[in-house]
Amino acid sequence: MIKLNFDKKDGLIPAIVQDYKTGDVLMLAYMNADAWNATLSTGNATYYSRSRQKLWVKGETSGYLQRVKEIRIDCDDDTVLLKIEQIGEAACHTGHRSCFHKKVENGSVTVVGKALFDPREVYKT
Amino acid sequence: MIKLNFDKKDGLIPAIVQDYKTGDVLMLAYMNADAWNATLSTGNATYYSRSRQKLWVKGETSGYLQRVKEIRIDCDDDTVLLKIEQIGEAACHTGHRSCFHKKVENGSVTVVGKALFDPREVYKT
Numbered sequence: 001m002i003k004l005n006f007d008k009k010d011g012l013i014p015a016i017v018q019d020y021k022t023g024d025v026l027m028l029a030y031m032n033a034d035a036w037n038a039t040l041s042t043g044n045a046t047y048y049s050r051s052r053q054k055l056w057v058k059g060e061t062s063g064y065l066q067r068v069k070e071i072r073i074d075c076d077d078d079t080v081l082l083k084i085e086q087i088g089e090a091a092c093h094t095g096h097r098s099c100f101h102k103k104v105e106n107g108s109v110t111v112v113g114k115a116l117f118d119p120r121e122v123y124k125t
Numbered sequence: 126m127i128k129l130n131f132d133k134k135d136g137l138i139p140a141i142v143q144d145y146k147t148g149d150v151l152m153l154a155y156m157n158a159d160a161w162n163a164t165l166s167t168g169n170a171t172y173y174s175r176s177r178q179k180l181w182v183k184g185e186t187s188g189y190l191q192r193v194k195e196i197r198i199d200c201d202d203d204t205v206l207l208k209i210e211q212i213g214e215a216a217c218h219t220g221h222r223s224c225f226h227k228k229v230e231n232g233s234v235t236v237v238g239k240a241l242f243d244p245r246e247v248y249k250t
Contacts, residue, residue, distance in 0.1 A: 023148030072225035081225045100197035100206045
């Protein structure tokens, strides 16, 4: 089993999620040891939801799973980089392909691109 | 001034650092509000060092500054993505181009690529 350093921040480490084909950074989420082990054993990106305080299989509600293609860890074993195949259109709960769709320029923020799905339909909120 | 949400984790938010040309993810660091404002005002990536507990201009010791080319923030304003030009050869203190040079595969870790500089020479340790 690959050991990571979960000691620095409440047992959680950040996981950067990158499209394995385009290299676009799609989102950042957090993992505890259970999420890390579940990701390794299932091949589906699994995180720890800080707001819901429980394990979170990405796409369990939306169906937009993330299939893990490659895993990297950083020099001091406290950050994960997942290169994934995003099932469905978007990684962001807003319907955008990437969570990083807000561009900062000259002191203001502009949204780049359009939402690819309607969150109200996907999440039935 | 662009406001980020620094409330979730001890006043720190993660900043993903990506090569603006190749799309390679080079490292992850943390920012407090001062680091964020310094990054915006100087154009040099500036972080908060958790180990040294102070503001950290990336490259201040090694000379390997990171010139900011584009800034994105995520959907809930608690993560930054910096697209940067890495001055010098490497972003990682080990001498590797990327901190994410450890690949996880079949239950073991292999180092991808070679160190581009000798850390003992650059950091005089």
